[in-house]
Amino acid sequence: MPDAVLDQRYSDPEAVAVSWEVVRERLARAGVYWLTTVRPEARPHVTPLIAVWLDDAMLFTTGAQERKARNLAGNPAVALTTGTDALDRGLDVVVEGEAQLLRDDATLRRAAAAWEAKYGEAWRFEVRDGAFHHAGGVADVYRVAPRVVFAFGKDPYSQNRYTF
Template structure:
Protein backbone atom coordinates (compact mmCIF):
# COMPACT_ATOMS: atom_id res chain seq x y z
CA UNK A 1 0.00 0.00 0.00
CA UNK A 2 3.00 2.31 0.37
CA UNK A 3 2.89 2.89 -3.41
CA UNK A 4 -0.66 4.29 -3.17
CA UNK A 5 -1.31 6.67 -6.04
CA UNK A 6 -4.42 8.73 -6.78
CA UNK A 7 -6.74 7.70 -9.59
CA UNK A 8 -7.83 11.32 -10.04
CA UNK A 9 -6.24 14.68 -9.26
CA UNK A 10 -8.35 17.86 -9.31
CA UNK A 11 -7.20 21.47 -9.13
CA UNK A 12 -9.51 23.25 -6.67
CA UNK A 13 -8.55 26.74 -7.90
CA UNK A 14 -12.12 27.79 -8.63
CA UNK A 15 -11.44 31.52 -8.63
CA UNK A 16 -8.68 31.57 -11.22
CA UNK A 17 -5.55 32.37 -9.22
CA UNK A 18 -3.57 30.34 -11.75
CA UNK A 19 -2.32 27.73 -9.31
CA UNK A 20 -1.28 24.28 -10.46
CA UNK A 21 -2.20 20.91 -8.96
CA UNK A 22 0.21 19.44 -6.44
CA UNK A 23 1.67 15.99 -6.93
CA UNK A 24 0.41 13.49 -4.32
CA UNK A 25 4.05 12.94 -3.37
CA UNK A 26 4.12 16.44 -1.80
CA UNK A 27 1.62 15.28 0.85
CA UNK A 28 2.48 11.56 0.95
CA UNK A 29 6.18 12.06 1.58
CA UNK A 30 5.47 14.31 4.58
CA UNK A 31 2.72 12.06 5.94
CA UNK A 32 4.97 9.00 5.73
CA UNK A 33 7.83 10.53 7.73
CA UNK A 34 7.67 9.29 11.31
CA UNK A 35 8.17 12.18 13.70
CA UNK A 36 10.52 11.86 16.67
CA UNK A 37 7.59 11.55 19.07
CA UNK A 38 3.94 10.65 18.75
CA UNK A 39 2.64 14.15 19.56
CA UNK A 40 4.96 15.97 17.11
CA UNK A 41 2.07 16.45 14.66
CA UNK A 42 -1.45 17.39 15.69
CA UNK A 43 -4.03 15.23 13.92
CA UNK A 44 -7.73 15.97 14.27
CA UNK A 45 -10.36 13.28 13.77
CA UNK A 46 -13.83 14.35 12.66
CA UNK A 47 -16.74 11.97 13.28
CA UNK A 48 -20.52 12.19 13.16
CA UNK A 49 -22.77 10.68 15.81
CA UNK A 50 -25.95 8.68 15.28
CA UNK A 51 -28.06 11.87 15.55
CA UNK A 52 -25.93 13.69 12.96
CA UNK A 53 -23.98 15.81 15.46
CA UNK A 54 -20.36 16.37 14.34
CA UNK A 55 -17.45 15.87 16.74
CA UNK A 56 -13.74 16.70 16.39
CA UNK A 57 -10.95 15.43 18.61
CA UNK A 58 -7.18 15.35 18.55
CA UNK A 59 -5.64 11.89 18.11
CA UNK A 60 -2.13 10.49 18.06
CA UNK A 61 -2.26 9.23 14.48
CA UNK A 62 0.46 7.06 13.02
CA UNK A 63 1.06 6.45 9.29
CA UNK A 64 1.88 2.83 8.51
CA UNK A 65 2.08 1.43 4.98
CA UNK A 66 -0.40 3.88 3.46
CA UNK A 67 -3.02 3.91 6.23
CA UNK A 68 -3.31 5.75 9.52
CA UNK A 69 -3.80 4.18 12.94
CA UNK A 70 -4.98 5.79 16.16
CA UNK A 71 -6.30 4.70 19.54
CA UNK A 72 -9.46 5.66 21.37
CA UNK A 73 -11.10 4.53 24.59
CA UNK A 74 -14.25 2.46 24.07
CA UNK A 75 -16.36 4.92 26.08
CA UNK A 76 -15.25 8.06 24.23
CA UNK A 77 -17.53 9.96 21.94
CA UNK A 78 -15.30 9.35 18.94
CA UNK A 79 -15.35 5.57 19.51
CA UNK A 80 -19.12 5.55 19.97
CA UNK A 81 -19.52 7.64 16.81
CA UNK A 82 -17.24 5.34 14.80
CA UNK A 83 -19.16 2.29 16.00
CA UNK A 84 -22.36 3.84 14.63
CA UNK A 85 -20.81 5.37 11.50
CA UNK A 86 -17.21 4.61 10.41
CA UNK A 87 -17.11 7.55 7.95
CA UNK A 88 -14.73 10.23 9.22
CA UNK A 89 -12.02 12.76 8.40
CA UNK A 90 -8.46 13.18 9.59
CA UNK A 91 -6.77 16.57 9.27
CA UNK A 92 -3.16 17.64 9.88
CA UNK A 93 -0.91 20.65 9.27
CA UNK A 94 2.30 19.61 7.55
CA UNK A 95 5.32 21.79 6.82
CA UNK A 96 3.83 23.35 3.69
CA UNK A 97 0.34 21.85 3.40
CA UNK A 98 -2.85 21.54 5.38
CA UNK A 99 -4.17 18.07 4.53
CA UNK A 100 -7.67 16.74 5.15
CA UNK A 101 -8.30 13.06 4.41
CA UNK A 102 -11.75 11.50 4.13
CA UNK A 103 -12.45 7.80 4.60
CA UNK A 104 -13.47 5.25 7.20
CA UNK A 105 -12.02 4.08 10.49
CA UNK A 106 -12.62 0.57 11.75
CA UNK A 107 -11.44 -1.19 14.87
CA UNK A 108 -8.44 -3.48 14.49
CA UNK A 109 -8.27 -6.71 16.52
CA UNK A 110 -5.71 -8.76 14.54
CA UNK A 111 -2.84 -9.61 16.93
CA UNK A 112 -0.08 -9.08 14.34
CA UNK A 113 -1.34 -5.58 13.47
CA UNK A 114 -1.79 -4.66 17.13
CA UNK A 115 1.79 -5.78 17.86
CA UNK A 116 3.22 -3.91 14.85
CA UNK A 117 1.46 -0.65 15.69
CA UNK A 118 2.24 -0.90 19.43
CA UNK A 119 5.92 -1.34 18.51
CA UNK A 120 5.74 1.71 16.23
CA UNK A 121 4.20 3.80 19.02
CA UNK A 122 7.03 2.62 21.30
CA UNK A 123 9.59 3.90 18.80
CA UNK A 124 7.91 7.30 19.09
CA UNK A 125 8.11 7.37 22.88
CA UNK A 126 4.67 6.08 23.87
CA UNK A 127 5.14 2.81 25.83
CA UNK A 128 2.20 0.99 24.24
CA UNK A 129 1.56 -2.73 24.70
CA UNK A 130 -1.02 -5.13 23.39
CA UNK A 131 -3.64 -6.20 25.93
CA UNK A 132 -6.05 -8.73 24.43
CA UNK A 133 -7.60 -7.04 21.39
CA UNK A 134 -6.57 -3.53 22.43
CA UNK A 135 -3.64 -1.28 23.36
CA UNK A 136 -2.60 -0.26 26.85
CA UNK A 137 0.09 2.00 28.31
CA UNK A 138 0.85 3.72 31.61
CA UNK A 139 -0.56 6.99 30.21
CA UNK A 140 -2.43 8.54 27.31
CA UNK A 141 -4.27 11.76 26.56
CA UNK A 142 -6.64 12.70 29.40
CA UNK A 143 -9.57 12.61 26.97
CA UNK A 144 -8.82 9.00 25.96
CA UNK A 145 -10.39 7.49 29.06
CA UNK A 146 -8.85 4.62 30.99
CA UNK A 147 -6.99 1.79 29.24
CA UNK A 148 -7.27 -0.42 27.35
CA UNK A 149 -7.86 1.55 24.16
CA UNK A 150 -9.23 0.34 20.85
CA UNK A 151 -6.94 0.56 17.84
CA UNK A 152 -8.48 1.94 14.65
CA UNK A 153 -7.26 1.79 11.05
CA UNK A 154 -8.20 4.85 9.03
CA UNK A 155 -8.38 4.14 5.29
CA UNK A 156 -8.83 7.28 3.21
CA UNK A 157 -10.38 7.58 -0.23
CA UNK A 158 -9.88 11.31 -0.80
CA UNK A 159 -7.37 13.88 0.36
CA UNK A 160 -7.29 17.64 -0.04
CA UNK A 161 -4.04 19.56 0.21
CA UNK A 162 -4.09 23.30 0.77
CA UNK A 163 -0.73 24.95 0.14
CA UNK A 164 0.31 27.16 3.05
CA UNK A 165 3.74 27.90 1.55
CA UNK A 166 4.79 28.42 -2.05
CA UNK A 167 3.70 27.04 -4.32
CA UNK A 168 0.24 27.69 -2.99
CA UNK A 169 -3.04 26.31 -4.26
CA UNK A 170 -5.43 23.49 -3.44
CA UNK A 171 -5.58 19.98 -4.82
CA UNK A 172 -7.96 17.08 -4.33
CA UNK A 173 -6.73 13.51 -4.77
CA UNK A 174 -9.09 10.53 -5.15
CA UNK A 175 -8.01 6.97 -4.45
CA UNK A 176 -9.50 3.68 -5.54
CA UNK A 177 -9.42 1.68 -2.31
Protein backbone atom coordinates in the same frame (compact mmCIF):
# COMPACT_ATOMS: atom_id res chain seq x y z
CA MET B 1 -0.92 5.65 -6.37
CA PRO B 2 -4.04 7.83 -6.19
CA ASP B 3 -5.29 9.99 -9.03
CA ALA B 4 -4.38 13.65 -8.36
CA VAL B 5 -6.33 16.68 -9.59
CA LEU B 6 -5.38 20.32 -9.08
CA ASP B 7 -8.54 22.43 -8.83
CA GLN B 8 -7.66 25.58 -10.75
CA ARG B 9 -10.76 27.37 -9.41
CA TYR B 10 -9.17 27.55 -5.95
CA SER B 11 -5.49 27.63 -6.92
CA ASP B 12 -3.09 30.39 -7.93
CA PRO B 13 -2.43 30.45 -11.69
CA GLU B 14 1.19 29.34 -11.17
CA ALA B 15 0.29 26.44 -8.85
CA VAL B 16 1.05 22.87 -9.80
CA ALA B 17 -0.37 19.74 -8.24
CA VAL B 18 1.34 18.67 -5.01
CA SER B 19 2.77 15.19 -5.49
CA TRP B 20 1.22 12.32 -3.56
CA GLU B 21 4.69 11.56 -2.13
CA VAL B 22 4.78 15.03 -0.50
CA VAL B 23 1.25 14.63 0.89
CA ARG B 24 1.99 11.12 2.19
CA GLU B 25 5.15 12.38 3.91
CA ARG B 26 3.15 15.19 5.56
CA LEU B 27 0.65 12.65 6.85
CA ALA B 28 3.44 10.42 8.15
CA ARG B 29 5.41 13.08 10.03
CA ALA B 30 2.69 15.33 11.45
CA GLY B 31 2.58 15.33 15.24
CA VAL B 32 -1.05 16.26 15.88
CA TYR B 33 -4.18 15.47 13.90
CA TRP B 34 -7.81 16.50 14.31
CA LEU B 35 -10.39 13.72 14.09
CA THR B 36 -13.98 14.50 13.12
CA THR B 37 -16.65 11.90 13.84
CA VAL B 38 -20.44 12.14 13.69
CA ARG B 39 -22.59 12.04 16.83
CA PRO B 40 -25.84 10.01 16.86
CA GLU B 41 -27.86 13.21 16.38
CA ALA B 42 -25.71 14.01 13.28
CA ARG B 43 -23.67 16.79 14.92
CA PRO B 44 -19.90 16.73 14.35
CA HIS B 45 -17.46 15.88 17.12
CA VAL B 46 -13.86 17.08 16.68
CA THR B 47 -10.89 16.20 18.86
CA PRO B 48 -7.10 16.42 18.59
CA LEU B 49 -5.09 13.22 18.78
CA ILE B 50 -1.88 11.54 17.71
CA ALA B 51 -1.76 9.04 14.87
CA VAL B 52 0.57 7.10 12.61
CA TRP B 53 0.67 6.38 8.88
CA LEU B 54 1.06 2.63 8.35
CA ASP B 55 0.33 0.44 5.33
CA ASP B 56 -1.17 3.32 3.32
CA ALA B 57 -3.63 4.31 6.05
CA MET B 58 -3.94 6.50 9.13
CA LEU B 59 -4.19 4.74 12.51
CA PHE B 60 -5.48 6.35 15.71
CA THR B 61 -6.54 5.13 19.15
CA THR B 62 -9.42 5.70 21.51
CA GLY B 63 -10.89 4.09 24.59
CA ALA B 64 -13.99 1.99 23.98
CA GLN B 65 -16.15 4.31 26.13
CA GLU B 66 -14.88 7.61 24.70
CA ARG B 67 -17.15 9.80 22.58
CA LYS B 68 -15.08 8.99 19.45
CA ALA B 69 -15.62 5.24 19.84
CA ARG B 70 -19.30 5.63 20.60
CA ASN B 71 -19.73 7.79 17.51
CA LEU B 72 -17.82 5.30 15.35
CA ALA B 73 -20.04 2.45 16.53
CA GLY B 74 -22.97 4.19 14.83
CA ASN B 75 -21.21 5.82 11.89
CA PRO B 76 -17.66 4.95 10.77
CA ALA B 77 -17.31 8.02 8.48
CA VAL B 78 -14.43 10.25 9.60
CA ALA B 79 -12.17 13.07 8.53
CA LEU B 80 -8.62 13.36 9.85
CA THR B 81 -6.88 16.69 9.32
CA THR B 82 -3.40 18.04 9.93
CA GLY B 83 -1.44 21.07 8.89
CA THR B 84 -0.31 24.42 10.15
CA ASP B 85 -2.03 27.56 11.35
CA ALA B 86 0.17 29.69 9.05
CA LEU B 87 -1.72 31.46 6.28
CA ASP B 88 1.14 31.80 3.80
CA ARG B 89 3.22 28.62 4.13
CA GLY B 90 2.88 24.91 4.71
CA LEU B 91 0.47 22.23 3.61
CA ASP B 92 -2.86 21.34 5.19
CA VAL B 93 -4.21 17.83 4.56
CA VAL B 94 -7.65 16.28 5.02
CA VAL B 95 -8.16 12.50 4.87
CA GLU B 96 -11.72 11.23 4.46
CA GLY B 97 -12.65 7.59 4.89
CA GLU B 98 -14.21 5.03 7.18
CA ALA B 99 -12.63 3.99 10.48
CA GLN B 100 -12.26 0.24 10.87
CA LEU B 101 -11.45 -1.33 14.23
CA LEU B 102 -8.20 -3.33 14.15
CA ARG B 103 -8.06 -6.51 16.20
CA ASP B 104 -5.20 -8.45 14.56
CA ASP B 105 -2.36 -8.67 17.12
CA ALA B 106 0.35 -8.97 14.45
CA THR B 107 -0.77 -5.73 12.77
CA LEU B 108 -1.23 -4.09 16.16
CA ARG B 109 2.36 -4.98 17.15
CA ARG B 110 3.63 -3.23 14.02
CA ALA B 111 1.40 -0.27 14.84
CA ALA B 112 2.68 -0.15 18.42
CA ALA B 113 6.26 -0.09 17.11
CA ALA B 114 5.32 2.78 14.77
CA TRP B 115 3.79 4.77 17.66
CA GLU B 116 6.87 4.36 19.80
CA ALA B 117 9.24 5.19 16.92
CA LYS B 118 7.30 8.37 16.15
CA TYR B 119 6.28 9.62 19.60
CA GLY B 120 8.85 8.07 21.94
CA GLU B 121 8.97 5.82 24.98
CA ALA B 122 5.95 7.47 26.63
CA TRP B 123 3.82 5.98 23.86
CA ARG B 124 4.91 2.36 24.26
CA PHE B 125 1.99 -0.05 24.13
CA GLU B 126 1.70 -3.73 24.96
CA VAL B 127 -0.45 -5.59 22.46
CA ARG B 128 -2.81 -8.32 23.59
CA ASP B 129 -6.39 -9.39 23.03
CA GLY B 130 -6.75 -7.17 19.97
CA ALA B 131 -5.95 -3.86 21.67
CA PHE B 132 -3.22 -1.58 23.01
CA HIS B 133 -2.58 -1.77 26.76
CA HIS B 134 -0.67 0.78 28.81
CA ALA B 135 -0.66 2.35 32.27
CA GLY B 136 -3.67 4.50 31.37
CA GLY B 137 -5.82 1.56 30.35
CA VAL B 138 -6.88 -0.12 27.13
CA ALA B 139 -7.06 1.60 23.76
CA ASP B 140 -8.71 0.35 20.60
CA VAL B 141 -6.90 1.07 17.34
CA TYR B 142 -8.75 2.25 14.24
CA ARG B 143 -7.52 2.26 10.66
CA VAL B 144 -8.66 4.85 8.11
CA ALA B 145 -7.84 3.92 4.52
CA PRO B 146 -8.25 7.14 2.52
CA ARG B 147 -11.25 7.36 0.22
CA VAL B 148 -10.33 10.89 -0.77
CA VAL B 149 -7.56 13.24 0.40
CA PHE B 150 -7.42 17.02 -0.01
CA ALA B 151 -4.15 18.95 0.23
CA PHE B 152 -4.16 22.72 0.50
CA GLY B 153 -0.86 24.36 -0.42
CA LYS B 154 -0.21 27.92 0.70
CA ASP B 155 2.81 29.11 -1.29
CA PRO B 156 1.41 29.30 -3.89
CA TYR B 157 -2.18 28.56 -2.91
CA SER B 158 -3.41 25.29 -4.35
CA GLN B 159 -6.26 22.87 -3.80
CA ASN B 160 -5.45 19.27 -4.63
CA ARG B 161 -7.70 16.20 -4.59
CA TYR B 162 -6.48 12.59 -4.51
CA THR B 163 -8.96 9.77 -5.05
CA PHE B 164 -8.35 6.11 -4.28
